[in-house]
Amino acid sequence: MRITFPHLGSSHIAVEAFLRGLGHEPITPPPTSRRTLELGAFHSPAEVCLPFKIVLGNMLEGIEQGADCVLMIGGWGPCRLGYYGEIQRLLLQALGQQVQFITLEVPRGNYGKYWTHFRQLTAVTRPGDLVRGARLSWAKLNALEELETLALQSRPVEKQRGLTTQYLEGSLRRLQQAESVQEIESVLSWARLGFSDLRDPAKPSPLRVGLVGEIYTVVEAFCNLRLEERLGHLGVEVVRTISLAEWVTNHIFKKAVGLFSLAPLRRLAAGYLTGFIGGHGLESVARSVALARQNLDGIVHILPLSCMPEVVARGILPRVSRDHQVPVLSLVVDEHTGECGFQTRLEAFVDLVRRRVEHLGPRGQARLPGR
Numbered sequence: 068m069r070i071t072f073p074h075l076g077s078s079h080i081a082v083e084a085f086l087r088g089l090g091h092e093p094i095t096p097p098p099t100s101r102r103t104l105e106l107g108a109f110h111s112p113a114e115v116c117l118p119f120k121i122v123l124g125n126m127l128e129g130i131e132q133g134a135d136c137v138l139m140i141g142g143w144g145p146c147r148l149g150y151y152g153e154i155q156r157l158l159l160q161a162l163g164q165q166v167q168f169i170t171l172e173v174p175r176g177n178y179g180k181y182w183t184h185f186r187q188l189t190a191v192t193r194p195g196d197l198v199r200g201a202r203l204s205w206a207k208l209n210a211l212e213e214l215e216t217l218a219l220q221s222r223p224v225e226k227q228r229g230l231t232t233q234y235l236e237g238s239l240r241r242l243q244q245a246e247s248v249q250e251i252e253s254v255l256s257w258a259r260l261g262f263s264d265l266r267d268p269a270k271p272s273p274l275r276v277g278l279v280g281e282i283y284t285v286v287e288a289f290c291n292l293r294l295e296e297r298l299g300h301l302g303v304e305v306v307r308t309i310s311l312a313e314w315v316t317n318h319i320f321k322k323a324v325g326l327f328s329l330a331p332l333r334r335l336a337a338g339y340l341t342g343f344i345g346g347h348g349l350e351s352v353a354r355s356v357a358l359a360r361q362n363l364d365g366i367v368h369i370l371p372l373s374c375m376p377e378v379v380a381r382g383i384l385p386r387v388s389r390d391h392q393v394p395v396l397s398l399v400v401d402e403h404t405g406e407c408g409f410q411t412r413l414e415a416f417v418d419l420v421r422r423r424v425e426h427l428g429p430r431g432q433a434r435l436p437g438r
């Protein structure tokens with residue numbers, strides 16, 4: 068099958084490897100752009116959240132490139148992700164698109180149904196190829212997250228503005244072309260040295276700001292107006308709290324064998340939120356508390372307009388900010404968000420955080436596990 072799928076940050080690099088391993092031809096949509104959003108928004112119900120519109124735009128652009136199948140992930144819980152796939156399938160049908168639509172759900176006890184969907188993808192696959200493809204895809208997913216983290220650390224202290232982004236793009240292209248785990252390792256080894264060469268040792272230590280929020284908006288640079296890059300250029304090292312590899316481990320592997328528990332997040336969010344509210348709402352609150360305890364200089368919370376779980380988190384974060392004496396900025400994005408206003412808010416926030424650090428001294432030596 069010629070399979071297209073929505074973008075989610077740089078995850079297409081891992082998805083392509085996975086689909087090739089299954090014997091399919093991946094049709095990666097063009098990078099998300101204004102056209103993608105306009106196309107998706109034009110065919111979407113007006114009140115749905117921004118990720119729905121962009122994802123639909125990706126699907127339509129993938130079909131334009133010749134895909135005959137669309138792959139989408141499903142979900143469950145109080146937020147709207149659970150019915151995204153079905154509505155998008157119906158919308159594509161109504162637009163006369165003759166494509167197969169496969170929604171991969173996060174298993175929730177209904178393993179038979181999950182297996183039926185997965186079989187649609189693996190029908191022509193030899194077990195050895197499946198294992199090789201999955202291994203390569205997993206290695207690429209972990210590698211691309213490491214590359215992006217290296218870029219976040221190097222950007223605020225780079226020798227020349229833009230070098231890090233350029234180097235990251237080149238490294239991701241090499242990763243995309245890698246055909247074995249050994250090649251991936253060599254891309255990573257080069258990149259570790261390459262990113263450290265980009266740093267200017269004379270530059271002052273960067274501020275460290277944690278990033279929390281709705282997963283799609285955090286990970287997809289078009290949706291968050293290249294937030295991480297903007298902060299990096301303002302001298303801020305962004306500390307991500309969302310990892311796609313961690314999400315897959317928790318929600319697919321650990322859940323499948325009953326090892327996933329929300330208890331650690333509930334403990335962190337105690338006193339603010341008692342349980343799961345859909346999407347990443349609980350994570351946003353819990354991880355903000357964790358970031359404050361790790362003495363980060365500030366927290367940026369990003370959410371799409373009308374995202375129910377994050378609207379709840381947004382109502383709670385000012386209290387986290389007061390209790391833990393950490394500045395928090397909540398940014399709401401939709402298709403009408405203007406770059407100038409967005410940039411001004413970031414500059415004002417970074418200015419506030421910087422003055423606060425200068426006035427009060429650093430909140431402490433921010434140290435994260437494994438750093």
Ligand code: SF4
Pocket residue numbers: 116117118146147148281283345346347371373374375376377
């Ligand atoms: S978490 Fe928010 S943005 Fe994401 S699907 Fe649910 S409501 Fe929409």
